[in-house]
Amino acid sequence: MKAEIICVGTEILLGKIVNTNAQYLSQKLAQLGIDVHYHSTVGDNTERLYLAIKRGLHRSNVIIITGGLGPTVDDLTLEGIAQVLQKKLILNRNILKDIKDHFHKRHIPMPKENVRQALVPEGAKALKNEVGTAPGLIIRWHEKKVLIALPGVPAEMKPMVERDVLPYLKKNFSGDWVILSRKIKTCGLAESQVNQKVKDILKSKPPLSVGIYVHTGSVDLDITVRSTNKAIAEKLLNNTERKINSRLKKYIYGKDSQTLESVVAKALTKAKRTIAVAESCTGGLISKRLTNISGSSKYFPLGVVTYSNKQKRNLLGIPKEALDNFGAVSKEVATLMAQNISQMAKTDMGLGITGIAGPTGASKEKPVGLVHIALATPRKVISEEFHFHGDRKAVRLRASQAALDMVRRYLIK
Amino acid sequence: MKAEIICVGTEILLGKIVNTNAQYLSQKLAQLGIDVHYHSTVGDNTERLYLAIKRGLHRSNVIIITGGLGPTVDDLTLEGIAQVLQKKLILNRNILKDIKDHFHKRHIPMPKENVRQALVPEGAKALKNEVGTAPGLIIRWHEKKVLIALPGVPAEMKPMVERDVLPYLKKNFSGDWVILSRKIKTCGLAESQVNQKVKDILKSKPPLSVGIYVHTGSVDLDITVRSTNKAIAEKLLNNTERKINSRLKKYIYGKDSQTLESVVAKALTKAKRTIAVAESCTGGLISKRLTNISGSSKYFPLGVVTYSNKQKRNLLGIPKEALDNFGAVSKEVATLMAQNISQMAKTDMGLGITGIAGPTGASKEKPVGLVHIALATPRKVISEEFHFHGDRKAVRLRASQAALDMVRRYLIK
Structure with missing residues (x-):
């Protein structure tokens, strides 16, 4: 079975956004053993969209189109499909109800343009959009050809793909590979x-x-x-x-789909350990990553971002002498941050991170990228000095990665 | 002038890499006023590559092909071009010398496969690769058509584009746009x-x-x-x-390139105001975003993530009665969080956020997406109730956006 992915959107052709949908869909199709032979992108242009769909139907078995399903006059995918397949667009009352519900839940009156999104080609199976308003569509053209239209917004498309499109393709189009x-x-x-x-x-x-x-x-x-x-x-x-x-x-x-924070979450849950975090240079990123995981309140009660020396003293009780003698970015201060946050929150472990994320704040002795991380555990404090490269964003991300990895390595031992 | 970009590489069709080359080239062409009408990607397959190039030459004026210029038998772009244009491949001695130099500098003997990279279609102008071995090519087909082949590795392609391709296109194909x-x-x-x-x-x-x-x-x-x-x-x-x-x-x-946090940073700096943040459902995301900006320690001394009721009581001093009577996710608790964090950190303003990020933790009265945000200012507390849609990640991002926007709107008044 040959597949192709057609992305619709002038913003892609102008280079305003990168086409991550094509990658995501390709990965999913590869997992089903369906060969993707082409990606193509066309703008919001009736004729070029029409030709792309027509060519797709001619040369491929599975044609997935993303984008162009919005409520505005620029959104031409439905008209394009209807024209190629020579089908009428019919108002689908279930979809219209979903769209109305979407606005109702958010206490917003439905703009009348959105009615357009409930018009679907005759015979199409509509896929519910749980995030936005544009429904997806599966149109079986004949036994060996199917046309699938999906919204271009990744957060709207992905749940639809996982829930409806992949099971459908697996059943009907996945070969022996x-x-x-x-x-x-x-x-x-x-x-x-x-x-x-x-x-x-x-x-x-x-x-x-x-x-x-x-x-x-x-x-x-x-x-x-x-x-x-x-x-x-x-x-x-x-x-x-x-x-x-x-x-x-x-x-x-x-x-596979595991993230470092999901692995740490699992390890903390399994070991029945709790952790608190005191951050400086990472500015909340570690707390944010730990709480990416639903249910994290079970092992993570408290995070603080003490972004000034005064707050390191007042809130975390770091002695003035430690800050004066070693500096805020030091093994000693990281260690005190880790120990004190753990005591404050009455957790099994405490993480302390202090460093120079840059581009400002560096000195000859303490360059951009220098980060001290300490992990206070019931028995001892583990601390490490890192020198990360890259810009502010990269240094902060690498620091959060190294900190979470220290927790992981400690727990799996 | 119409342009199209053809990317060659099975790894793109398998979803192993995202096609950033198409975006990069599109941006550059847009700046020259050259309209990109199509992106397409084909795999390392002679026939499909041949057809893509042929179609490109037929429908566009500027055809840029990236990828498939490597030294292995899988790299078919040169053969494809030669076949479509009906030109012979000829050994280019200057390119061969460049390739030999590349290996020589690295103290590696040149593998004999690399000789293939010095074979170029008759009449082509070769572009030096300063990073790797594959040369780029400009082939003027006739007055209004040009075919440009570039290596697929972005670090090799980009210097060539800036140095040779853009000046060439500006002179010959961009007009005065x-x-x-x-x-x-x-x-x-x-x-x-x-x-x-x-x-x-x-x-x-x-x-x-x-x-x-x-x-x-x-x-x-x-x-x-x-x-x-x-x-x-x-x-x-x-x-x-x-x-x-x-x-x-x-x-x-x-x-343009402004982010909400960069705008808030500027407004805080201009107004000489400071802010502290107490987060629950956003788990540190707001502190993280505020500290994305270098120099944020000037206006942001403290953020806390009180992820349990106990920490809301102990650290922020939220009375047990407030938590019992209104629940942790309530206007009252958000307001107290905002007021108390501002007092604790001695800042001009305090932000309090509490909500249900989901997918767990919801009840009938308090569904996923319900978020209360309060901004304590010297004169009054502004609070707002939000109902966000989307998954955990989206709810958290929307909540952080709404919170930062409350700060912005307050400051610009």
């Missing part, structure tokens, strides 16, 4: 260090391929196996994962 | 409400175009003017901006 993949995420090593440790594995040949992908604070390995035999594919995937695990050991913090 | 654009960012209105207020402006005709772009917590208007006369373009841009300002007034928080 199995594509399995696994992402292995590491923290604490540079790309070149990871590369050196798995150099031979990176040279794997089909049906196995292994790639290295670098993000701020995380170097990931991606294993992909493609086969018609699921058992063989699984075995190869698992063997490769084991091999990588044995090389990178403690540097691996998670896999 | 000037494109000016401005983004106007709003907060507090739904897309449909913004749409309603500027409906007529959104229907502007060339040389003016105005589009609406929705992000979580921000609805932006993008004004673009395209003209051969810079003075006229500027006037039209400024007039349109003024017209939009008069319609959306207080809902506009910034423009």
Whole structure:
């Protein structure tokens, strides 16, 4: 089965936004063993959109169109589809009710343009939009062709894809190919260090391929196996994962959709430990990441951002002498922050972070990127000095990553 | 002049990487006044690549191809171009020397595959690659058509584009066009409400175009003017901006690269005011955003994340009765959080946020998305109840946006 993804939006062609939808959908289709042969993007232009859909129907089995489903006159996807398929647009009362409910819940009167979003081509199956107002559509053209239209806003599209589109495609269009993949995420090593440790594995040949992908604070390995035999594919995937695990050991913090904070959340829950956080340079980022996880109130009662020396003294009780003698960015102050926040919040552990995020605030002795992190545990305080590179955003992200990773490594020991 | 961008690479179609090259090139072409009508991506497949190039030459004036110029047999772009243009591939001795030098400098013997990269279609102008080995190519097909091939690795492509491609296009394909654009960012209105207020402006005709772009917590208007006369373009841009300002007034928080936190930072600095933040559902996100800005310690000394009722009592001194009678998610508790954090930190203002970010923690009376925000100012407390939609991430982001916007609106009054 051949698939293609058509994205609609002048903002993509003007370079105003990057096309992440094409990537997301491609990953999902690859997991179903459906080959994506083309991505294309056209603007909000009737003729070019019409031609793109027509070409798609001619050359592919699964055509996914994203964008152009909004309520304004610029949104042309529905008209384009109706024109290519020579179908009428019909008012769908269920969708209209969903749209009305959407506005009602938010105590806003429904603008009359939004009625347009309830017009769908004859015979289309409508997909409920739980986040916004534009419904998705599945239109089975004939046995081997389907046209799927989805909203362009990722937060609206993704739930629809997971809930409706993937099960539909799996049932009707997924061939005999199995594509399995696994992402292995590491923290604490540079790309070149990871590369050196798995150099031979990176040279794997089909049906196995292994790639290295670098993000701020995380170097990931991606294993992909493609086969018609699921058992063989699984075995190869698992063997490769084991091999990588044995090389990178403690540097691996998670896999696939896991984030460092989700792994830490799980470890804290499992160990029945609680933690409090006192931040300076990361400015709340660590608390924010810990609370990304629903249910985090079970192990995280308190975070503070003491962004001035005065607040480090007043709120955390860091002695003036410590600040004067060692400076706010020091192992000693990080340690006191960790110990004192843990005492204040009566938690098992406390995390203290202080550093120079830049671009201002640096000195010769304390350059941008210097960060001290301390983790107070019931038995001892673990502390580490880091020198991160990059701009303010990168330094803060790397610091939060290193801090959470200290918690993870302590808990898994 | 119509342009299109063709990206070559199976890794893009598998969703392993996001196609940032298309965005980068589109932005650059837009600045030259060259209209990009299509993006397309094909894999490392001779036939589909051939057809894509052929279609490009037929329908566009400027065809930029990225990727597929590497040394391996998978890299098919040169063969594809030669085949479509019916040109021979000829060994270019200057390029071969560059490639040899590249390896020589790194003390690595040149692998013999790399000789392939010195084969270029007859008549092509080669562009030196200062970072890697694949040269770029400019092939003038006839007066109004040009085919440009560039390496897929962004770090190799970008210097070539800046140094060679843009000057070439500016001279030969851009004409005298000037494109000016401005983004106007709003907060507090739904897309449909913004749409309603500027409906007529959104229907502007060339040389003016105005589009609406929705992000979580921000609805932006993008004004673009395209003209051969810079003075006229500027006037039209400024007039349109003024017209939009008069319609959306207080809902506009910034423009172009400004973020809500950068605008709030500026307003706090200008007014010489300080602020402290007590968060619950946003979990540190507001402190994190305020401290995104370098120098924020001048106006932001303290943030706390009281993620349990106990910490709301102990640290912020919220009376047990308030929590029992009104619940943690209430106007009363948000107000006390705002007042007490401001007193604790001795700041001019205090922000208190409490809500249900979801997916757990909701009740019939207090659904997911309910958020109370209070801003304590020297004279009074402003409080507001919000009902945000979306998942945990969206609710938290919208809540942080609404809170920062309350600060902004208070300060600009």
